[in-house]
Amino acid sequence: QVQLSESGGGLVQAGDSLRLSCAASGRTLSMYAMAWFHQGPEKEREFVAATSWSGGQTYYADSVKGRFTISRDTDKNTVYLQMNSVKPEDTAVYYCAAGKTYLTANSRSYNYWGQGTQVTVSS
Numbered sequence: 001q002v003q004l005s006e007s008g009g010g011l012v013q014a015g016d017s018l019r020l021s022c023a024a025s026g027r028t029l030s031m032y033a034m035a036w037f038h039q040g041p042e043k044e045r046e047f048v049a050a051t052s053w054s055g056g057q058t059y060y061a062d063s064v065k066g067r068f069t070i071s072r073d074t075d076k077n078t079v080y081l082q083m084n085s086v087k088p089e090d091t092a093v094y095y096c097a098a099g100k101t102y103l104t105a106n107s108r109s110y111n112y113w114g115q116g117t118q119v120t121v122s123s
Contacts, residue, residue, distance in 0.1 A: 002026040002112040004096045009117030014088055016121075020081040022096030022114060029053045033101050034072060034079040035110055038092035038119075045095065047105035049081060059103040064090075086121045093118050 008020040022034070035050035049070040050059045058070055069082040079096060094117050099110035 002029065002032070002098050004098060004112055004114035006094065006096045006114045006117040009094060009119045011120045011122065012086055014086060014121055014123050016086055018083045018086060018119060020083065020094055020096075020117060020119070022079040022081075024077045024079070024096075024098065029077065029098060031100050032098045033103050033110075034070075035097045035099075035103075036070060036079075036081045037095045037097060037107060038090075039095070039116075040089075040092040043092075045107055047107070048094070050103045050105070051079065052103060057103060059105070061105065083119070086119075088121045088123045091119060091121050 003025045005023045012018050032053050033050055036048040037045050038048050039045040047061050048064055051070045051072055067085045072079045096114040097110035098112040101109040
């Protein structure tokens with residue numbers, strides 16, 4: 001089993017920066033892809049970014065390319081999402097996910113999910 005715990009959400013203004021963290025525990029994650037999804041009010045869960053745990057490959061949704069950066073610290077078993085130049089439309093609950101998969105935006109490929117952290121961006 002893999003346990004995921006997100007932190008770092010909060011209320012920020014448009015144009016600000018925010019860093020989310022996802023602490024992972026449980027079995028080794030060396031074969032797992034790690035991803036961030038978000039779910040805005042009355043919206044479906046959407047892919048944000050993904051990274052391979054060991055290879056450093058990354059994959060982003062077009063809406064966040066150039067603004068968000070996903071990274072991981074294997075020593076700390078933590079994945080980060082650096083959010084720069086945030087916009088009101090980034091307001092959502094952000095979820096961390098893990099799965100034995102190639103990098104994909106398909107939420108069904110990820111087996112483990114955190115509880116989510118709220119990010120609210122005011123205009």
